[in-house]
Amino acid sequence: MSSLVAAHGGELKNLYLPEAQAEAEKIAAKELVSWDLSHRQLCDIELLLNGGFSPLEGFLSEVDYDSVVENSRLADGTLWPMPVTLDVSEDFAEALSPGERIALRDEEGVIIALLEVSDKWSPDKSKEAEAVFGTNDQLHPAVNYLFNQAGDVYLGGKLIGLARPSHYDFRGLRDSPKELRAKFEKWGWKKIVAFQTRNPMHRAHQELTFRAAKQVEANLLIHPVVGMTKPGDVDHFSRVRCYEHVLAEYPEQTTMLSLLPLAMRMGGPREAVWHAIIRKNYGCSHFIVGRDHAGPGKDSNGKDFYGAYDAQELMQEYKDELGIEMVPFQMMVYVEEKAEYESIDEVQEGQTVLNISGTEFRRRLTEGLDVPEWFSYPTVVKELRKRYPARHKQGLTVFFTGLSGSGKSTIANALLTKLMELGERSITLLDGDVVRKHLSSELGFSKEHRNLNIQRIGYVASEITKNGGIAICAPIAPYRETRRQVREMIKPVGGFVEVHVSTALEVCEQRDRKGLYAKAREGIIKEFTGISDPYEIPENPELVIDTVGCTPDEAAQRIILKLEGMGYIK
CATH class of the missing domain: 3.40.50.620 (HUPs)
Structure with missing residues (x-):
């Protein structure tokens, strides 16, 4: 692997193999265990491979990581203030051994590089956050990433570059x-x-x-x-x-x-x-x-x-x-x-x-x-x-959350009708049961599958919102963390209004047409929200509606007035 020395910057690392050798390695690498790189990891690896992160020759080893966290220096004393590590899941890391090679792929499956694994360890994320960013406050984007998105195991080792990440823009x-x-x-x-x-x-x-x-x-x-x-x-x-x-x-x-192409922290x-x-x-x-x-x-x-x-x-x-x-x-x-x-x-x-x-x-x-x-x-x-068009021209997601039987779907349908009467934008209703049938039919009702279902709803809603439409979502969405992920998915592309339909559990049970609550109390249905699985009440929704003493028409009108007050409709 060659290096370049210039007037400014000193030695510049180049971790790419010559083209013919890289093509041969790509063929051999098809048999290797592979890891699909996240957006942040792909940014890091591009700057590692092209020398932007010189003098690094790969992801930090554990000893270098510890030194960077504590002293802003590599173990040899070289100034380097930011940890650059490959975070992976525990399941993926479990079968890996030092000395093993793994293939690193982009989102299209192209092998970008090989990693010669030298270290794997479980970091103290609280220590990293406090030492590097000066805080454990998850309002800090890097701390939020560290605790809520990054894998729990870090891999270190030298990189062998096989292909440059593809960019079709600019x-x-x-x-x-x-x-x-x-x-x-x-x-x-x-x-x-x-x-x-x-x-x-x-x-x-x-x-x-x-x-x-x-x-x-x-x-x-x-x-x-x-x-x-x-x-x-x-x-x-x-x-x-x-x-x-x-x-x-x-x-x-x-x-x-x-x-x-830097991933800022x-x-x-x-x-x-x-x-x-x-x-x-x-x-x-x-x-x-x-x-x-x-x-x-x-x-x-x-x-x-x-x-x-x-x-x-x-x-x-x-x-x-x-x-x-x-x-x-x-x-x-x-x-x-x-x-x-x-x-x-x-x-x-x-x-x-x-x-x-x-x-x-x-x-x-x-x-x-x-x-x-x-x-x-x-x-x-x-x-x-x-x-940034005026708010009344932006896309928007109205995200209902509440117990089964709380009235979410009924209010959502009423809201759909009122918004269609206004005729300002295209509107799509993503009802929980309908999405289950057409988008998530293979999923069960475990916590993992329920979260995946909500993430799918969030993704579809974000695409609708990004393109100027209105998405009305009406799932149960019992977990705060998943609702937070959906909000973060949508906020960068348009409006997001969370509506907590706060109807009490006993009222929801009385309304139960399908007998689901009774089956849950008898143990026939496992992990049922509100009975055998928790519903985490939203902390800061834009609107709270209790359907006791409030008709669907009145509830929908309250939401219309809220949207008007926030500038999303005129």
Whole structure:
């Protein structure tokens, strides 16, 4: 396996085999045990194989993992702040032995790489969360991933690259570290300052990056993340189109755009150091670190996970060994009297500062309100209005949950009729019994199968919502965690309104036309919700309806008024 040495970044790992050898290994690998890579794992493996994660040559061993968690260093002392491990299920790991090779496949089944397993272990996830992210609060995206999505066993070992992950989007903007270094050399770019972003760029970002490049007399690389970012972020297709518009605002031949397939952890200070190392590997000499770099927002107590300039402080601590220089910046604000942007620390007393938060900007988009030109470029706003139409034009899921016999299906049908009367959008009813018949007929009623059924409903609802329709879902959905997964599946693509039909158990039993509750109490039906299996009451539904003393028509009207109040219908 070859390496590349360039002016910036030092040795660059290349873990791909030559093409002929890779093809031979692919044939042999068909007989190996294989693991299907998740989106995050595929992002990690791409940057491992192409050298973006140099000096790593694979997923961390247990000793390297422990050292990174505790000290932000590999076991040999090399600075590396973020664990990069292959998490798998206990069942998959059980049969594996050190020294064994496994095939790693993408979602289409293509073998991307071989892993020579050197270690397998069960990590202390609480320790990892606290040490790496400074919290066990599951509002932190990486902590949530760690506890609710990542497998319970980690595998470590060297990688052998057989195929590059496929990308069909923006292919002209996707550069490996080797390719980007070659471009810099061809263009004669000696000093390059990189700008990390996961958001659309507005006028403040353009001003900040332009000043940073001018300050250090360098060319500018806009290097946005197009792998995994924070749930709810603007999709990368919309963002890249926005970046292309902003690119025209810089002087010609000074700035370029390239895409980074990174799975962000939103790890604040540690992530800033990680981002700097990655940009060094891509051939950059400088790296912009602004306010709350890679911060995930607020915790469960409403406080920021990280201090505004913690990332700059940690970068300063490691400046002598990073191999890339930090360009620190404070927040840029618009000064009305000067009609231009200034760093917040340059604003003089008595001057009027104008600013629009991300939340306020999204509100203006979803409510169809004007966005001032001092805040963003009209071309960018136009692009984002496609992604964030006014709420009454967005897709929507109304998700009912409640005991069997609570009245969910009846209210759902009444709601369906009322929404069809309005005629605004296409509407689909995903009733629990109907879905069982047509989508999940092979499933039983174990907890695992009930969860899978709800996940299928959630997936179908997310597709309906993404395409501007209204999905009405009426399953029992007894478990909070599964309902949370459905909400997280749908929220990035449209509206989600949870309706808890809270009819009491004894009333549901009285209404039981099929005799299911009686059979459950006699033990004939096992794991029946409300009798032999728990129903976990929703903690924060958008609406609670008790059907005792409330007709289906009245209940549906309450939901219509709620949707109208939230702006989803006009």
